[in-house]
Amino acid sequence: MPAVSKGDGMRGLAVFISDIRNCKSKEAEIKRINKELANIRSKFKGDKALDGYSKKKYVCKLLFIFLLGHDIDFGHMEAVNLLSSNRYTEKQIGYLFISVLVNSNSELIRLINNAIKNDLASRNPTFMGLALHCIANVGSREMAEAFAGEIPKILVAGDTMDSVKQSAALCLLRLYRTSPDLVPMGDWTSRVVHLLNDQHLGVVTAATSLITTLAQKNPEEFKTSVSLAVSRLSRIVTSASTDLQDYTYYFVPAPWLSVKLLRLLQCYPPPDPAVRGRLTECLETVLNKAQEPPKSKKVQHSNAKNAVLFEAISLIIHHDSEPNLLVRACNQLGQFLQHRETNLRYLALESMCTLASSEFSHEAVKTHIETVINALKTERDVSVRQRAVDLLYAMCDRSNAQQIVAEMLSYLETADYSIREEIVLKVAILAEKYAVDYTWYVDTILNLIRIAGDYVSEEVWYRVIQIVINRDDVQGYAAKTVFEALQAPACHENLVKVGGYILGEFGNLIAGDPRSSPLIQFNLLHSKFHLCSVPTRALLLSTYIKFVNLFPEVKATIQDVLRSDSQLRNADVELQQRAVEYLRLSTVASTDILATVLEEMPPFPERESSILAKLKKKKGPNTVTDLEEAKRERSADVNGGPEPAPASAAGLHTGRLRACAGRSWTRLSAHSPPFGRGTLAWEASVLSGLLCGRSVFRTFFPVQSTPSPSADLLGLGATPPAPAGPPPSSGGLLVDVFSDSPSAVAPLAPGSEDNFARFVCKNNGVLFENQLLQIGLKSEFRQNLGRMFIFYGNKTSTQFLSFTPTLICSDDLQTNLSLQTKPVDPTVDGGAQVQQVVNIECVSDFTEAPVLNIQFRYGGTFQNVSVKLPITLNKFFQPTEMASQDFFQRWKQLSSPQQEVQNIFKAKHPMDTEITKAKIIGFGSALLEDVDPNPANFVGAGIIHTRTTQIGCLLRLEPNLQAQMYRLTLRTSKEAVSRRLCALLSEQF
């Protein structure tokens, strides 16, 4: 046992730890621990009151046991008791225990918070420090509730000790991260900014972290920090290495603070010219120092110096406005690419990736291509090779795509398994993006499948099919190439899939050559059939039926195959079903029908490449940006026009499918498991993203059967937004392009009211659309609660930045309607969709609607859009069925003048009975049939649920066809409710 060196030797604890260390087996350890737990438990329960020291010792033992990985279910109370001890170390152990083993036990939380409160009020800096550390370590919402108001006061109070200020700053930061809504902004913020000028560098360091985080969310409030941070930084980087005394680390002045200040500046765009000049000087000084001979040989010196350098380069890249600095940064990183320190090579590769996306430095980065390729071949550490792959991907453009793709393909042959899939994705994307000659693209993808077939995900082979189908200039070549590739005795199953699909579509283009006649094609595919998995076989069966249409001369051969027992009686129900149905189809259908049903696939509407989406998902969206996209050149020339027409499951092939799904297919499937659910059901199932209909087309249309992660749940992008969306032509006008102040809320977009009214009787659809942005809604309500999913779709190919949707409720509305939501990611990638969930509670009846304000930056301009969010009182309706007698009895009960509201109005839409019924049901009330003596009238009943009450509502709508008028009567127990419901419903007819 080592000598316990300092402070409080708890010898009992040391003995116990020794015992544990001496245990020869896990069992012995557990036995020893159980013995100790029993001992401690009896001490805690014993009659003899324990003194502080013993309590501390036992609590410390429990903590040790817990940290060994064992569960601890008692001792919390004793730890809490220690918090109120006057002895520092007892208190300290108590706090440590609480910090490590937080328990959400509400009773304890109250006691803990009480003890913390006392310590914060004690004015004893050591005790205050302990309490603040505990809050920062636990950081729970309960603690934020209790202390988020108090800590800013401690932080800015004139008489607070420096060390306490430091703890208070970081404590507040932690609470802000957990519960930003509970940290009130206020007068204190400007005083916090001035801590950047504090004498004490420790205070400045802690405050900078806090300010950086706060500034991200409240840039306006903290913008004065920019010039203060630049001054501070300037003083640090120009100071002599001894000026800052203990804040100099291995001859580098205040490296941690420097990094933090540089990080803070990355929250803002380049500052005004005056400040900017000083900042540029600082950055130049940092770059110059990198070239100076080292002041020490210690790695700590070089690390600290380079930490500042890399952060400075990050800032230079972030500003992306000083070509001179960008090129210098690139040259500096170029030196590091060949440095003997692996760490620096790694970081240089990583940092260059971001430089590659700046138009100023893209070319400079490209000059290092040979070094990077060499790194790919020679680096011994896979994490470094990974960075090299990333950088090659980032520096790729039309000029070097062939070389880079070739290098990546050759690296793939020996690449580490852990990064193969990612390389495959990257190669597939680059090959598509920079393909001028599509034969090169087809060759590349087939090579990918050959070299790394197992790592070629569905997205990749779906994509090659999508592209081949969309480009008729490459179809013949693709057919010929897959045919040749399939000649290999052992080819990857993915190749069979691609081959089967492409020959099924375009086999006719090579059938003229006797070496690839229809029968030879068929035999070649069928020779692979038995080696393949069920999904591939299912796909091949579909190829065969396509062949029946393409090549009547092999029809009999194929029918024989379909008729064989191994197909017709296949144990797999999918295969059996296909065989039965295809055989039947080939027998009964006329040539015309065959030709229609089995016609060549129509082009796929273009949207974001599903591969790119996959890579983004794998790597996080930030890593996949590139220069080309920034320049908005995005593969417009590859597929389809420059406008990325949205498309998803529902939009594809409906025309063709509807014809057969409705008629012949359903009949055909009479003697097989059900498939094809009829047009409506089919569409509905696709719309909801659930492809559960057992359609044979499922596997033949691979691209639609796996919606990419970004595919819209609602099919918003797909269905023509006719009933919901405003005319797209008015799009540009809806955006307030003049205002450039992020704080001002735009006036409601024109058409917002109309759109709002459309949502009164429905919950899903497109709320707003212009040329840039589409907002879709999907909501559900139950009793007084609701949840709304807001989908923001970026219709452009450029990122939206600082994307900030805000829900605005008037004070009045706020008390009656509670809305809760979380902020969304401030960046929305081109073509991407982000979702925001709003939890809704109706507290009491309300009249107004919340406003949804969306602000973002697009291509350098500020965009500001406001729309009314359709959360209306009727959403909290629960329909009530009742008989005629009951209805009229209640109707009479609600006959006082305040309870009834009536409106007579002209019909705005054709007076169609069915539509009217649907609207009343959509409104939320029950539609009561056979209640009104006049069958032309409509009668409804329901209950509005709020948190506080339930309000029964009856309604009656009397149409007058001749006059094209309606009379609507609402009776409820509350006048305001009657009036609101009447107003809402009147707008619907």
Next chain:
Amino acid sequence: GRAQPRPRPAAAMQFMLLFSRQGKLRLQKWYVPLSDKEKKKITRELVQTVLARKPKMCSFLEWRDLKIVYKRYASLYFCCAIEDQDNELITLEIIHRYVELLDKYFGSVCELDIIFNFEKAYFILDEFLLGGEVQETSKKNVLKAIEQADLLQEEAETPRSVLEEIGLT
């Protein structure tokens, strides 16, 4: 026009782990809320990943959506998880400064010091890093705070019997 630069989110250290070459966890500090189960899973995975790496490999690796920065000192691995935008090199020096603090406090620190005085290791860490951010980089100031606490302790402590000390009463 070109896109405006987007603010780079500030990020903090997510957690710090100290473990031995045998894979025994010696200190764990979590700066993000996670369940015990998740913590154990992360620890297991990371210890395995880091121990499998050869010497001279670089000190950084991507792991899940985090970056791991680690360094070995004698028999102990110090391992920090930071976010994507964080500065790897400065994190490496956070580790080094912490080692220096331990070293100065214990006087040539070894793994056993950290085992037997684990609570001190936590206290020193809290003075240095709070909520995943550097609180005080001055070695002098951190140690002053800890030593003051030790002084408070010695004044308050009363001697106790040997039997009591070894937990036999």
